Amino acid sequence: MTDNPRQPARRRRPAPGPATVTATRRIPGGMVRLTLSPEKPVSAMDLQYTDHYVKLLFPPVGATWSWEDATIDPATVRDVLPKDQLPVMRTYTLRSWDTEANTVDIDFVIHGDQGIAGPWAAEVQPGARIAFAGPGGAWRPSPGYSRYVFAGDESAAPAIFAGVENLPAGSSAEVFLEEEDAAHALDAPVAPEGSEVTVHRVYRDGAVHGTELVRAVVESGLAAEAASGTRTSWFVHGVAEMIRDLRRHLFVDNGLDRADVSISGYWRLGMVEDEWQASKREFNAEIEAAEAAAQAAR
Incomplete structure (x- = not known):
């Protein structure tokens, strides 16, 4: 992962704690938005970034316990x-939070009955309990840039939208959002007054995740403009294969300063989260070695 070193370093996540589902609703993009009320007050959480995420803890398939059992403590489970x-741990980005109401919103992509988190989110009702660890986070739009570029798929949409909604006054941004198709388009974020934001809808329409997003970002020419002097902050997150290709485009082909780029794979094709997290370090090392070799050959 490449995070902007100009931002404060990540802090250690607090111990897991329980939360109660207080609301659930369907939203555009084939997604479900759940509102959770954590036992630990939201006002006591360190929420200074726009890419905050939590690790939701689900009972495994065939579990003999549930979070409805008050004797099961998330901190010691x-x-x-x-x-x-x-x-079973799954990572989700916070879409928003409300310190007065003591709630956080999390968006879930629903893929039928596949996986653990999606089916749970599709069926869960207010009053149900869940546990999570976090929040973590390390990025927010920093002042001093003339332009911001956001790129990602549905998994990165909550962090991208939160970033757009917290842009510095008078700034501009280009958003490249990859979605399944036009019928699953997400509602666009609302930028602060005085900010100029262009949202580029990139539809897969059956293409492999990430390929159309890479094409759109490369064809935009924004990296070349940044290399020529348009000081740009980048937030690029989503499927790992897309991250690999855009890292090469940004760092090798255009020589951008890594300090200006937050880029990381949230997931990988054909892998559940446990598999991806176990292999992520090796995957990143291979990417960095390939980038170094390509730069040395120039």
Whole structure:
């Protein structure tokens, strides 16, 4: 992951805690937005970034326990349960939060009955309990840039939208958002008054995740403009294969300053989160080695 070193370093996440689902609703893009009320007050959380995420903890398939059992403590659950009963962790970005109402909103992409988090979000009702660790986060739009570029798929949309909604006054931004198709288009974010934002809808329409997004960003010529002197802050997140290709475009082909770019894979094709997290370090090392070799050959 390449995060902007001009931003403060990530802090250690607090211990997991419980939360209650207070509302659920369908939103454009084939998604469900859940509102959670954490036991720990939202006002006590460190929420100074726009890419805040939490690690939701789900009982595994066939679990003999649930979060409805008040004796199951999220902070100690991993110490008391056998290995085959340990919670399954899934990462989700916070879409928004309300300190007065003590709630956070999280958007879930629904893929039928596939996976753990999606089916749960599609069926869960207010009053249900869940646990999460976090929040983490490290990025927000920093002043001093003349332009911002956001690029990502649905998994990155909450962080992208939160970033757009918190742009410095008078700034401009280009948003490249990859979506399944026009029928699943998400509602566009509302930028602060005085900011100029252009949203480029990039529809897969059956293409492999990330390929159309890479094409759109490359063809935009924005990286070349940044290399020629248009000081630009980049936030690029989503499927790992897209990250690999855009890293090469930004760092090798155009020589952008890595300090201006926050870029990381949120997930990888053909892998569940546990597999991706276990292989992410090796994947990133291979990318960095290939980039170094390509730069040395120039």
